[in-house]
Amino acid sequence: MPARIAAFLVWAAVAACAAFWGLRVLVTPRPVPSQTEPVASAEGRRADVLRLFAVAATPSAAASASAPGLASRFKLIGVMAPKEGERGRxxxxxxxxxxxxxPRAYRVGAPIDNALVLQSVAxxxxxIGPAQGEPAVQLDLPPLPPPATGSLPAASGLLPAGPVAVPPPAAPDPGPGPSGPPRDLVNRR
Structure with a gap:
């Protein structure tokens, strides 16, 4: 009896290992969607780790982080604009x-930053620019991805194989006339 229990435990362990490695090898992970973007660069992750351990950042990294370009500070996520012919801008x-x-929603004329307002939406x-001045930054939405195109596979198994015989149309019934009763009422011998 102990030999049977030991054999059962050994074979159960072998089956568990085979199932584990079979699922590891045979299952493929989903690919990353095409619209994803990396969260941060490697330099940004390194700076976050250094800040976590209270290490002072280098002056060049601090200067570049404190004075980014004006256009790089803003990212347009979406717009809701009137049609070209309707009302003004x-x-x-x-x-x-x-x-x-x-992201936050801003109406045209609403202040975005200290001296900048949303001037117009297309x-x-x-x-974006000063309240009474020329636009400082124009933000554009990224282009839409091309539509998915393709063709559907042929429907198989829905229709019988080979040509289909279509019965000819039935002749119209002449109905009762002077020649006698209708044909379908006549006894055939």
Whole structure:
């Protein structure tokens, strides 16, 4: 009896190992979607780790982080603009992320930063600048991905194989006439 229990345990362990490695080898992970973007560069991750352990950042990294370009501070996520022929450019809402913070909705004329306001919104863009001045930054939405195209596979198994015989159309019934009763009522012998 102990030999049977030992054999059962050995074979159970072998089956568990085979199932584990079979699932590891045979299952393929899902690919990363095409619209994903990396969260941070390697330098950004290194700076975060250094800050975690209270190590002072180098002056060049601090200077570049404190004075980014004006256009790189803003990211246009979406717009809601009137059609070209409707009203003026003073209508509309833009969804803008400032300094990698979560995006917020801004109406045309609303202040975005200290001296900057949302000046106008178009179908796929928005302009930011001083309240009474020329646009400082024009933000554009990224182009849409091309539509998925292809063809459907042929439907198989729905229709019988080979040509299908179609019965000829039936002749119209002449109905009762002077020649006698209808044909379907006549007894055939």
């Amino acid at each position: 003073d209508q509309g809402i833009a969804l803008i992320a400032v300094d990698e913070k979560p 179908v796929r863009s928005a302009t």
